[in-house]
Amino acid sequence: MMENKQEFCPNCGAAVKSSDDFCPNCGYNLAAYRQRLQAAEQAAGSSAPTPPPTQPAPPVQSAAQQPPAQRAPRPPRQPLSKKQKVLLWVAAILVVLLGGGYYAGTQYFSRANQLNRAAAAFAKNDPQTAAAYITTDDPKLSVDAQTVKPLLKEFQATPSLVTQFKQQASQQALAAVPSTTSGFVESGRRLLLFPAYKYKVQAVYPRVTTNQNSTQVTFSGAPAVRVTGKLNGKEVGPLMPGRYTITTTATISGKKVSSRQTRDLTDATPELALAFKTVSFTATGYPGAAVLINGESMGQIGKDSTLTIKDYPITSGAAKMTEVFTANGKKIASNPVSIQDASDNDEIGVGYPGVISHDNAQELVDAAFQNTHDIVRYDDASDSDIREATDLFENGKDNKYYQQLLSTMTGYHKSQSIDSWEAKVRLQHVYPIAENQALVIFNVSWIFTNADTDGYHVQTFQYRGQIDRNTKADRDAADAYVINSFSITKKIEDRHTDDGSDY
Structure with a gap:
């Protein structure tokens, strides 16, 4: 009986018997496989060439007499182990994940999406994110969350600048040859695989002028940039373009002084005049x-x-x-x-609220004395002449001090020992008493003549009075101020002179 020789399935590698026509593991047709294998071996044997006749040779078996060579059957594949299968699955999953991740990365790090994130960071005043989307070709200018704050401050002050930046960056991408020196340009890589796009800025180097040796200048958002001393157009920096609060301090005549100003520094070399x-x-x-x-x-x-x-x-x-x-x-x-x-x-000089000025007080008091003098001198004074005098006093003709002045002058006019007389007013001081009230100090020189003596008799008295703001009149009106009161405080001089203007 023919022995069942153990073989292996050429399809799955499982052990089979030589009598099996099909693989019990995978169903592979073993009978057909054996027939194909046998036919191939026979074809190889019949195609071998017949050697030509030769001279008798030593009694050694010729190649033609040897049996035809048989090709060894291909060894069946060994089945994959569990570990190999796991590794194969892991590799396949990694390929899928890497492929999907790369595709997702190309979308996330596209120029358009990076532009959107940059504009959002600028608009929301997010310095940490914004710093990742800003670059410069100046190696001295540091780009970080601190130095970008002035730029963001300018964006906050003028929100339309963010919209303008985004529009220009979008148009830049449509250019036949996009700019690489300004705007939103490619700069570096993200995750080592994807191109990084950033807003390229030009560093600012202000030219500073000061006029005091003790001057110190600082810029908000740029603590590393400090300026000291008396300077004439000195270039300092670099600074990130943006809005800065510039603080200047100095000591002048022993006094510490300071000034602050807010400036948008966007030009390459702006002039800063910081002299006190x-x-x-x-x-x-x-x-x-x-x-x-x-x-x-x-x-x-x-x-x-x-x-x-x-x-x-x-x-x-x-x-x-x-x-x-x-x-x-x-x-x-x-x-x-x-x-x-x-x-x-x-x-x-200064003025006080509702308080008459020195010049206006001089004019008012002088007019009060002169107009009252005119009323007394002319027996037929008109009503308008009287009003010109009385309107200068609070409560008009009923004012007590107007009546006293009128009585004094009337007495001089009627005196038999006085031929003529006049009063000259010189205002000395005006002091505020309260709002709309002023204390006035003035001198009045009374100048008399008579028939019995030659020359002039001069008597000078100092008066103290009060002038009030006329709240019923406009501030610029002729009657904006009125005399409230006045009285003699002391006699300054009493003398005779030959010069009537000597008073």
Whole structure:
């Protein structure tokens, strides 16, 4: 009986018997396989060439007499082990994942999507994200979450700049040869595989001019950039283009001063004039009044009604002086006056709310005495002449002090020992008492002549009075101020002179 020789299935490698016509494991047709194998072996044997006749040779078996060579059957493949199958599956999964990941990466890191993320970071003031989408060709300019803040500050101040940036970047991509020197350009790689696109900026190098040796200049968002000393167009930087708060400090005449300004620095070399302006002038006012500039005390007005201000630094566009006078224990602040353009020869005074000026007070008191004098001299004074005098007094003709003045002058006019007389007024000081009220001090020289003596008799008295703001009239009206009261405080002189103008 023929022995069942063990063989292996050429398809799956499973062990089979020589009597099996089909593989019990995979169903492969073993019978047909054997027939094909046998036919191939026979064909190989019949095709061998017959050697030509030769001379008798030694009794050695010739090649023609040897049996035809048989090709060994191909060994069946060994089945994959479990570990090999697992590795094969892992490799296949990795290929799928890597392929899918690369495709996803090309979408996520596309130029359009990177542009959207950059614009969003600029608009939302996100310095950490924005720094990843900004580059420069200046190796000295650091690009990080700190240095990009001025640029983002400019975007926040002008949101349309973000829209403009995005539109220009989109148009840039449509160009036949996109720019590589400015705009949204390719710069580096992301994850080593995908091109990185970034907003390329030009570094800023300001030219700084100062005028004090003690000057120090700092820029917000750029702590590494500091400027010191007296400079003339010195180039400093680099700075990220953007909006900066520039702080300048110095010590002038022992006084520490500082100024701040906000500037958009976007040009390559902008000019920065950071010199401190100083002014010198003479403040005039009431003796003892405190002088302040922008709220800072400068001293007090002296007995000569002046205070010298020298080399005061102007650190803002609204440098104003005020004076505070104390009357009856009450402080009264003047109206502010600008000293922005003061020069060495200027004398600058102030006015107080509702308080008459020195010149206007002189004119008012002089008119009151002169108009009353005219009423007395002319027996037939008209109603309009009378009103011109009485309108200068509070409550008009009913004012007590007007009536006293009228009575005094009437007495002089009717006196038999006086041929002529007149009154000359010289205002000395105007002091604020309260809002709409002023204390006035003035001298009146009464000049008399008579038939019994030659020359002039001059008597000068000092008066103290009050002038009020006429709240019923406009501030610029002729009757904006009226005399409330006045009285003699002391006699200054009593003398005779040959010169009627000597008073």
